[in-house]
Amino acid sequence: MLNPTRLAAARKRRGWTLTKLAQETGLSRVALSSFENRHQDPAPRTLIALATALNVEPLFLEGDELDEIPVEAVSFRALSKMTARTRDRGLNSGRIAILINEWLEDHFTLPAPDVPSLTGRDPELAAQEVRARWGLGEQPIGNLIQLLEAHGVRIFSLTDDTKDLDAYCLTWQGRPLIFLSREKSGERHRFNAAHELGHLILHGEDKAPNGPEAEVEANRFAAAFLMPRAGVLAQGLHNAHAQRFLEAKKRWNVAAMAMAHRANELGLMTEWAYRTACVDLSRMGYRNGEPNGILHESSPLFTKVLQQLRARGLGLQTIAADLGLTVAEVKAYLLGLTPTVLPGRAGDADRKLRNHLHLVD
Structure with a gap:
């Protein structure tokens, strides 16, 4: 029926x-x-x-x-300006991704959630605390997707039905989920993931993960998490010019404009120097993109899942058949299947994934 x-x-x-x-x-x-x-x-x-x-x-x-996902529990950006159709696409696409996640949790042992709730905390301090808890120090983060998955966050791609959204997150029955667009640059992809992590950490409990104030806080968290204060200060970016930011962005795997904004946020730039750097970066094409940017990060967790399924003669068609979905749709929700290795630390993320992930008989 x-x-x-x-x-x-x-x-x-x-x-x-x-x-x-x-x-x-x-x-x-x-x-x-x-x-x-x-x-x-x-x-x-x-x-x-x-x-x-x-x-x-x-x-x-x-x-x-x-069960429907409550719209107030989702970190939609500019929710007040969003059409009902866009909102419904996002909510119901997310609900199908939850079904895929439930299938995975029924058939595999996966890392448990390890995302602290720091509601009301200053974003800069919250980012420092999470870095300390996760053993990241002040070094650049390698594969951010791998890091999040190792701490129990499920990462899914936004599908063609929701490609007009940048990213969003929600917590469903204690499980944090992040949805990311593949349409953006690799650097923007990482920043969006860190931004949504900020929502999960800063806007739990009784604080809504949407609205102008929440967006500003999530942006501040993302900048501090990807570009920690002490690490950036040590780079000598005082009144840096555009070329210097292009060098620095490669260390932190972030957008050039984000690197310049972070230096300005940390008081390293005069207003004139910051404006000049931004104008020069814009002329070089860095306002709307990242020329010669990094590759999109992929999901080591989904790679390992497929490896173990294939070892038993199974694959994405198994998930699709059990859920009544097409193979193409299941694949659309999963990030790229070839791991991307970036310089930097991910704590003990790879070890955590290896230790936790195995097929349940």
Whole structure:
């Protein structure tokens, strides 16, 4: 039998109204409304038509009840300006990613959450504390995705249905999740991940992870986490020029503009020197991109998952079949499958992943 919550989730994650679904299936809007409101069950042939239009298997639409993600629990940026359709795509795409995560947790032992709650803490101090807890010192961070996964954060890609979003995060039943766009540069990808980590750490409990103030705090946390005060001060960036920032950004694996902003934030720049550096970087193409930038970081966790599945003659098709999704959709939620190695420290992240991750018999 059709589960109405799953029909609604599959529809909304495509950004479709009932009218659009009616057009795609040839069914009436009245009939579709009755399905979603539990007033009527579709015939088997109709269920197949719905699944085909929504690019899922009938099994997906017949699954268990799906609880909705509360919008106030998600770190959507500029939420007040976001359309309902964009919001619903993000929420319901995230809900399907949670199903994938639940499958992984049912079949593998994965690292437990280790993300401290520092609600109300100054972002700079919070970043220093997290670095200390995770054994990072003042050194550059290598693969940030690997670091987050080792501390129990699940990282998923934003799919084509949600590519108009930069990133967002949420905590679901105690599990922190971060969703990242692959459309941005590798440097922006890292900053977005650190930004969302800031939301998870600073905006738990009774503090909403969205709104202008929360965004400023998450940005400050990300800058301090990726470019720690003592490490940046030791680089001698006092009133540095654009070329010096291009050299420094390679050490920290961040955007050139972010490097300049951090130096200014730490009081290393006069207003004139900062403005001059930004103008010069902009002329070189660094305001809207990162020429010759770093590669996107990938997910060592998903790489190890696939390796262990393949060792047993399984693969992404196993996850897709169990969840009633297509292989293409499952793959879309996972980050690149070839690990990216960047200079820097990730604490004991790789050891943690090796020790925790194994297939449950």
